[in-house]
Amino acid sequence: MSLNRILVPVKRVIDYAVKVRVTGGKIDTNVKHSMNPFDEIAVEQAVRMREGKQVKEVIAMTVGPTKSLETLRTALAMGADRAIHVETPEGTEILPLQVAKLIRAVAEKEKPEVVILGKQAIDDDSSQTGQMLAGLLGWSQATFANKIAVAGDKLTVDREVDGGLETISTKLPTIITTDLRLNEPRYATLPNIMKAKKKKVDKFTPADLKVDIKGSIETIKIEEPAKRSGGKKVASVDELIDKLKNEAKVL
Amino acid sequence: MPRLAALSTRLPLLRTAVAAASAIPRRRIVCLLPKRAFSLAPTARAAAAAQALTSAQYPTLRRNPDFKTLNDNDVAFFKSAIKSPAGVITADTPDELEPFNQDWMRRFKGQSTLVLRPSSTSEVSAVLKYCNDNNIAVVPQGGNTGLVGGSVPVHDEVVLSLQNMNQIREFDPVSGILTCDAGCVLEVLDNHLAQKGFIMPLDLGAKGSCQIGGNVATNAGGLRLLRYGSLHGTVLSMEVVMADGRIVECGKPLRKDNTGFDLKQLFIGSEGTLGVITSVSILTPRRSRAVNVAMLGVSSFDHLMEVFKQAKMDLNEILSAFEFFDRTCLNLVKRHIPNVRAPFDADTRFYVLIETSGSNKDHDDDKLSTFLEHVMTEGMVEDGALAQDATQAAGMWNIRETITESLAKEGGNYKYDLSVPVAQLYDVVEEMQKQLAERGLYAADGSATGAVKHVVGFGHMGDGNLHLNLTSTGWTTELTQAIEPPLYKSIQRRGGSISAEHGVGLMKAPYLSYSKSADFIDLMKSMKKLFDPKGILNPYKYFPPS
Numbered sequence: 001m002s003l004n005r006i007l008v009p010v011k012r013v014i015d016y017a018v019k020v021r022v023t024g025g026k027i028d029t030n031v032k033h034s035m036n037p038f039d040e041i042a043v044e045q046a047v048r049m050r051e052g053k054q055v056k057e058v059i060a061m062t063v064g065p066t067k068s069l070e071t072l073r074t075a076l077a078m079g080a081d082r083a084i085h086v087e088t089p090e091g092t093e094i095l096p097l098q099v100a101k102l103i104r105a106v107a108e109k110e111k112p113e114v115v116i117l118g119k120q121a122i123d124d125d126s127s128q129t130g131q132m133l134a135g136l137l138g139w140s141q142a143t144f145a146n147k148i149a150v151a152g153d154k155l156t157v158d159r160e161v162d163g164g165l166e167t168i169s170t171k172l173p174t175i176i177t178t179d180l181r182l183n184e185p186r187y188a189t190l191p192n193i194m195k196a197k198k199k200k201v202d203k204f205t206p207a208d209l210k211v212d213i214k215g216s217i218e219t220i221k222i223e224e225p226a227k228r229s230g231g232k233k234v235a236s237v238d239e240l241i242d243k244l245k246n247e248a249k250v251l
Numbered sequence: 252m253p254r255l256a257a258l259s260t261r262l263p264l265l266r267t268a269v270a271a272a273s274a275i276p277r278r279r280i281v282c283l284l285p286k287r288a289f290s291l292a293p294t295a296r297a298a299a300a301a302q303a304l305t306s307a308q309y310p311t312l313r314r315n316p317d318f319k320t321l322n323d324n325d326v327a328f329f330k331s332a333i334k335s336p337a338g339v340i341t342a343d344t345p346d347e348l349e350p351f352n353q354d355w356m357r358r359f360k361g362q363s364t365l366v367l368r369p370s371s372t373s374e375v376s377a378v379l380k381y382c383n384d385n386n387i388a389v390v391p392q393g394g395n396t397g398l399v400g401g402s403v404p405v406h407d408e409v410v411l412s413l414q415n416m417n418q419i420r421e422f423d424p425v426s427g428i429l430t431c432d433a434g435c436v437l438e439v440l441d442n443h444l445a446q447k448g449f450i451m452p453l454d455l456g457a458k459g460s461c462q463i464g465g466n467v468a469t470n471a472g473g474l475r476l477l478r479y480g481s482l483h484g485t486v487l488s489m490e491v492v493m494a495d496g497r498i499v500e501c502g503k504p505l506r507k508d509n510t511g512f513d514l515k516q517l518f519i520g521s522e523g524t525l526g527v528i529t530s531v532s533i534l535t536p537r538r539s540r541a542v543n544v545a546m547l548g549v550s551s552f553d554h555l556m557e558v559f560k561q562a563k564m565d566l567n568e569i570l571s572a573f574e575f576f577d578r579t580c581l582n583l584v585k586r587h588i589p590n591v592r593a594p595f596d597a598d599t600r601f602y603v604l605i606e607t608s609g610s611n612k613d614h615d616d617d618k619l620s621t622f623l624e625h626v627m628t629e630g631m632v633e634d635g636a637l638a639q640d641a642t643q644a645a646g647m648w649n650i651r652e653t654i655t656e657s658l659a660k661e662g663g664n665y666k667y668d669l670s671v672p673v674a675q676l677y678d679v680v681e682e683m684q685k686q687l688a689e690r691g692l693y694a695a696d697g698s699a700t701g702a703v704k705h706v707v708g709f710g711h712m713g714d715g716n717l718h719l720n721l722t723s724t725g726w727t728t729e730l731t732q733a734i735e736p737p738l739y740k741s742i743q744r745r746g747g748s749i750s751a752e753h754g755v756g757l758m759k760a761p762y763l764s765y766s767k768s769a770d771f772i773d774l775m776k777s778m779k780k781l782f783d784p785k786g787i788l789n790p791y792k793y794f795p796p797s
Binding site: 015016017018030031032034035037040074077184187188189190191193194 | 540541542545547592594595623624627632634635636637638639640641642643645
C-alpha cells in the first residue's frame with residue numbers, strides 16, 4: 001500500500017520531567033515545554049512509514065500560540081516533510097472538541113488517508129481528541145495502538161486494552177492514536193535540524209478554517225493535591241502494634 | 252496529578268519508550284534524571300582481588316604503634332558521648348560495619364572495629380577530644396565515594412561518619428547562600444535548591460551518594476566547574492572541628508570578608524587531614540530556566556579542539572559543560588548500562604557532550620543554533636543530536652555519567668585523573684596504549700585480549716582534565732608498576748598534575764613529588780604538625796610515606 005499523506009497533530013505541553021506547581025490558583029507555565037511524549041511517538045511512526053515507502057508525505061500540525069512553532073520544528077527535525085500551524089491566542093486553552101474540529105478542517109483540505117495522534121496529552125490527560133475526530137469525520141478509529149501493520153489496503157492494529165492486547169483490522173481512511181510501546185522516538189540529529197529550517201510551515205487562524213474555538217467547559221478551580229502527611233517513627237514493636245490497632249485501625 | 256497517573260500505570264515500559272536511561276530500573280517512578288546507583292557487579296576475578304586488605308596490599312604502611320588499640324572503656328565512652336543508639340557501630344554487627352571499611356571501587360579494605368555517627372557538631376567535638384587525648388586514630392568519612400582510597404581505614408582507625416549530620420541549616424533566597432551540615436547528600440541539596448530556583452555550583456556522577464562535607468574536603472570538581480568555578484571560590488565559610496576537639500568557625504556566610512587569614516582554604520582539599528568539616532556555607536547560583544544539551548560525534552582530536560574553540564566563541568557565557576569521551580567509552584556504556592541509546596548512528600572516534608544554561612530560551616536557542624550550523628557546515632563534526640526535551644537531555648547526560656560505572660563493571664579498573672595542557676589531553680592515552688603494547692600487556696588491535704583490556708580517555712575537556720582509565724584482568728603489582736611510574740613521569744614532563752580533582756588519598760600519596768616540590772611538601776608537613784600534632788586525623792595518607 002502506498003498512501004499519499006499522513007497527518008500528525010502534535011501539542012506543545014509542559015515538559016514531562018518538570019514538577020508542575022500551582023501558584024495563585026493557576027498552573028505555573030513559566031517552565032520548560034516540549035512536545036507531548038505520545039505525539040513524539042506519533043511523529044516517529046509516521047516518519048518510519050514514509051521511510052518504509054508506505055506513505056509519500058508526512059504533515060505535522062499544531063493548534064496553539066506562537067510558541068507552538070517550536071514543537072513543529074521538532075516534528076520537522078524528526079522527519080516530517082512540512083507543517084501547518086493553526087495559531088490561537090496566547091493563554092487560551094483550546095478544548096479537545098474544538099481541537100478536533102480544527103484538525104477536521106485541515107484534514108478536509110489536505111486529504112490524508114491516516115491521521116495519527118498521541119493517545120492523550122500529558123497536561124489534561126483527556127484522551128478525547130482522536131476519538132472525537134473520528135466521529136466528526138465519520139472515519140474508523142484504532143486507539144491505544146501498540147503495533148501497526150500494513151496488510152494490503154487495510155491496517156492491522158494491536159490495541160492496548162485492560163485485558164491485554166486486542167487486534168483489529170481497519171479500512172482507510174482511519175484515525176490512529178499511539179500508546180507508549182508503539183515505538184521509541186528518534187533524537188533530532190543535526191543534519192535534520194538544519195534541513196528542518198527550510199521546510200514549509202503554513203499558517204492559519206481558526207477563523208480561516210471557520211471553526212469557533214470557544215469551549216463549552218469552564219475551569220472553576222485548580223489546586224494541588226493534598227500533601228502527603230509525614231510518616232511516624234516508632235521506638236518498639238509494641239508501639240507499632242498499638243498504632244496499627246488504634247490509629248490506623250488496620251489490625 | 253493526572254499526568255503522572257496515566258504514565259505511571261505503565262511504569263515498567265515507560266522506560267523503554269521514553270529515552271530515559273536511569274541506572275536504577277525499578278525503584279524510581281517520576282524522576283528521569285540520571286542518578287549514580289552504585290550497583291556494581293565486578294567480574295568474579297576482580298571481586299576476589301578486591302577483598303584483599305589494604306594493609307596486605309601496602310605492607311610498608313605499618314600500623315603506627317603510638318596509636319591506641321581500642322578497648323571496652325573506649326567503646327563505652329563513645330556510646331555515652333553519642334546520644335543516638337544508631338550512632339555507634341561495633342564489631343558486634345560486622346555486616347553493618349563492613350561498608351564503612353570498603354571503598355566504592357572495592358579496591359581498598361580497612362579493619363576498623365568501630366564506626367561513629369554523631370548527629371551534632373558538639374558530639375563530633377567530644378569524640379575528637381577523646382581520641383586526641385587517647386591517641387586514637389580517626390578516619391573522617393562522608394559518602395565514601397572517593398576514588399583514591401582516602402575515605403576508608405588502612406588499619407583499625409575509627410571511622411567518623413558524618414552521614415547522620417544532614418540538616419539544611421539555612422538558605423537565603425536573596426543572596427543564594429546555603430548553610431548546611433557536612434553530611435547532606437549533594438543531590439538532596441540540589442533538589443532542595445531546585446524548588447527555590449537555585450542550583451548547587453558543583454555536580455558529579457556520585458551526586459546521589461556523596462556528601463557536601465566530603466566534596467569540600469576533597470575540593471571536588473565535576474561537571475559544572477567550567478561554568479561556576481571551584482569550591483575554593485564558592486565556599487564562603489565553614490565550621491570545622493580540630494583534632495583536639497576545638498570547634499572553629501572559619502568565617503561567616505558572607506560574600507566578602509577580608510578579616511584575617513582565609514584559613515578555610517586550607518581545609519578545602521585537605522582530605523580530612525587537618526580537621527573535620529561539620530558545616531559549610533556555599534554560594535549557590537540561580538538555576539537556569541533554559542538548558543540545552545547536545546551530543547556531537549567528532550572524528551579526530553584536532554577537530555575536537557576546533558569544536559571546543561568554536562563553542563567558547565559562539566556560546567561563550569551560556570556554555571555550562573563541555574565533556575568528551577572516546578568510542579570505547581560509549582561501547583562500554585552500551586554494554587553495561589540498561590536502556591542506553593546512542594543519540595545518533597555515526598560511529599566516531601570522539602564524542603562531545605555540550606550543555607548550555609541561560610536565563611532566556613530564545614537567546615540561547617539562537618546562539619546554539621548558530622554554533623551547531625557552524626560546526627556542521629565547516630565539517631568539524633560528523634554528526635550530532637540536540638535534545639528536544641528534558642528526558643532526552645537526561646538520556647544524553649546519562650551516557651557520560653555512567654562511563655565510570657561501566658568501567659568498574661569491566662573489572663580491574665585503574666583510574667587516573669590528570670591535568671595537562673588541552674592539546675595534549677589524548678596524547679597521554681595514546682602514549683599509554685603504545686607503551687603497554689610494547690610490553691605485551693595490551694592488544695593494540697583493540698581486541699581487548701591483553702592483561703590490560705581497554706585504555707580509555709574521557710573527561711572535562713573544558714578544564715583540561717583527563718580521566719585516563721584502564722580495565723584489566725585484575726589489579727596486580729606487575730600491572731601497577733607497568734602503568735604508574737611511566738605515567739607520572741610523563742605527566743611531570745608535560746607540566747601537568749597527577750591528580751586534577753580526585754585528590755591524593757592513599758593511592759597518590761607516594762607520587763606527590765611528581766607534582767609538588769620538596770620544599771612545598773615540607774611546608775605542608777609543618778601545617779599538619781600545627782593543626783594535628785598527634786597525627787590522628789586520617790593517618791597513612793596524603794603525605795608521601797617517609
